[in-house]
Amino acid sequence: MKNYDEWAHVFKLDPNKEITDEALEAVCESGTDAIIVGGTDNVTLDNTLSLFARIRRFPVTCALEVSDLEAITPGFDYYLIPSVMNSQHVSWVIGHHHKAVKEYGEIINWQELLLEGYCVLNGEARVANHANAQTDLDIEDVVAYARLAEHMYRYPFFYLEYSGKKGPIDVVKRASAVLEKTKLIYGGGIKNAADASEIAAYADVVVVGNGLYENLKEALKTVEAVKEHKCR
């Protein structure tokens, strides 16, 4: 198992999307640091378990990004808990956590939980609407969220989420500059080695999600691109 603070590249697989055994094998054996299982729509216990069982055949680190209380199941190496810092509704900042802990507080293994301070920045993405995110932010707003994540809340992760399109590199750069202990995750629009390499210059962790469903071959090249960057 690869410890979360050593991650540089991760693939994010959506339980609600189809993936062939061959493609899944290529993803799991790609040399990526971890697979995150997570999605926005129709994440159920059934499709989560089904995907999890297929991934578990490979020795790759596997984390569940918890989006639905009903879809939590034991056995993952980590449980990533998003807090949407720029949501306009308390349920996405703390409410879902409270509900989960009220129900499962006594049996949770807290060591496996990792908080992600999300900053959702693509207003056209499903997740922005779903989580009622205020995406009309300037770069100083984002920097302030990064500082909150690092110093005030001491989250393990700060997650710049552009979901579906690539965000401006300046935002990644500025957020990176104020983070030390908190790891910067970047997700959104990474489809090939060049995309990944550009982001890896600043983000600690590059997430490749949709890209692998669109062009697997190109998506697989992001692993090497990120690793090369980190080994320089």
Next chain:
Amino acid sequence: MKNYDEWAHVFKLDPNKEITDEALEAVCESGTDAIIVGGTDNVTLDNTLSLFARIRRFPVTCALEVSDLEAITPGFDYYLIPSVMNSQHVSWVIGHHHKAVKEYGEIINWQELLLEGYCVLNGEARVANHANAQTDLDIEDVVAYARLAEHMYRYPFFYLEYSGKKGPIDVVKRASAVLEKTKLIYGGGIKNAADASEIAAYADVVVVGNGLYENLKEALKTVEAVKEHKCR
């Protein structure tokens, strides 16, 4: 200066309330572990500075509980930052923090900041209305907030706020039972030694606020009552 994790008794002074020099001296020399400066209404830079300057003549630890961005001033030993965990509006959970850090992020000394996970429980109190708190909670809700504060957010403090009336001892007891590293602060309706002693059996820190404006002599006796309890 007394480190925050050694506090057992604190007095909370409201910048918007009058206190004579004699009373202030008695409070500061009472043996309490710290004075918290904070209030809900009409906290201004002027009245905060004025109270602070008077307290600083004494060698007691002094913390500012930040409620208004305009009333922040350097020189306090600690800055307590409330996050109202059961607020129904994001501004009380994270919004005010974001605004403050956007403005002052570069000059903040993060070592002096202490997060307080507030659970505001007296629906009739000004603060509940002000912070739009959902006070209709059962004991399991409160326990879940305590667990969130301890394990998920790792706040230094979890604050049971009954502001103006005494809360049920069972709530204090149950919250206390799930907290280890996070210190349990209790505030609300503590007017005399008996009140303080009862709460000190479970809370790490007993706050005496309004009581000292109502009957100073009785309020001062709470210091000894808490200390006695902790030394048993």
